[in-house]
Amino acid sequence: AQRVTQPEKLLSVFKGAPVELKCNYSYSGSPELFWYVQYSRQRLQLLLRHISRESIKGFTADLNKGETSFHLKKPFAQEEDSAMYYCALGGGATNKLIFGTGTLLAVQP
Amino acid sequence: SAVISQKPSRDICQRGTSLTIQCQVDSQVTMMFWYRQQPGQSLTLIATANQGSEATYESGFVIDKFPISRPNLTFSTLTVSNMSPEDSSIYLCSVGVEVGYGYTFGSGTRLTVV
Numbered sequence: 001a002q003r004v005t006q007p008e009k010l011l012s013v014f015k016g017a018p019v020e021l022k023c024n025y026s027y028s029g030s031p032e033l034f035w036y037v038q039y040s041r042q043r044l045q046l047l048l049r050h051i052s053r054e055s056i057k058g059f060t061a062d063l064n065k066g067e068t069s070f071h072l073k074k075p076f077a078q079e080e081d082s083a084m085y086y087c088a089l090g091g092g093a094t095n096k097l098i099f100g101t102g103t104l105l106a107v108q109p
Numbered sequence: 110s111a112v113i114s115q116k117p118s119r120d121i122c123q124r125g126t127s128l129t130i131q132c133q134v135d136s137q138v139t140m141m142f143w144y145r146q147q148p149g150q151s152l153t154l155i156a157t158a159n160q161g162s163e164a165t166y167e168s169g170f171v172i173d174k175f176p177i178s179r180p181n182l183t184f185s186t187l188t189v190s191n192m193s194p195e196d197s198s199i200y201l202c203s204v205g206v207e208v209g210y211g212y213t214f215g216s217g218t219r220l221t222v223v
Contacts, residue, residue, distance in 0.1 A: 032208050032209050034211050036214075043214055043215065043216045043217065044152075044201070044214040045214070046110075046211040046212075046213070049209070049210070049211050051209055086151065086152070090208035090209070091208065094157065094165075095140050095157075095207060095208040096142060096154055096157060096208070097142070097154070097203070097208060097211075097212055098154065099151050099152040099153075100151060101150075101151045102151050
């Protein structure tokens with residue numbers, strides 16, 4: 001069965017501090033992993049895909065199959081990064097996406 | 110990526126009634142899904158809307174309560190039937206070509222049942 005775990009409900013950091021949002025997954029097949037972000041009063045939007053290995057808004061995430069993790073990182077947090085972040089897992093014939101419980105990132109001035 | 114129009118954006122309904130939510134996409138998409146996001150919670154997949162056939166429901170969701178239609182590759186509806194206050198939630202449509210590219214989400218329908 002597919003499962004995504006985000007252990008932190010809330011992560012509060014100061015502006016300029018490094019950020020790491022944790023995500024662990026459980027999946028027997030070849031996983032597709034994503035980070036989605038939801039800013040206040042906006043729709044959910046795709047931030048990163050593991051397959052593209054890109055950096056978006058300064059965020060990066062590396063898939064670690066040994067640790068079954070896909071942590072989201074940013075070296076210097078900005079106030080505009082404050083949002084809800086969801087890790088999502090897809091894969092297999094069903095093509096469905098399963099979401100973690102989300103982490104609220106609060107960047108203090 | 111696809112542009113999704115979801116209607117209505119919000120509604121307040123009486124218990125025992127039904128509400129149909131529409132999801133219109135500006136391009137043909139292979140995959141279409143319906144999610145629920147209860148207050149303060151994450152997204153829970155309700156079902157996969159299959160074009161031309163019955164939807165595939167996740168555990169805990171049944172067709173009698175959440176009938177879904179998908180007549181073509183750009184449109185789907187989700188009906189929340191015989192509503193109770195526990196159905197108060199945000200309902201989201203999600204679409205994409207294949208999971209590896211990630212999916213796009215609609216703005217959601219905020220449903221309140223009184």
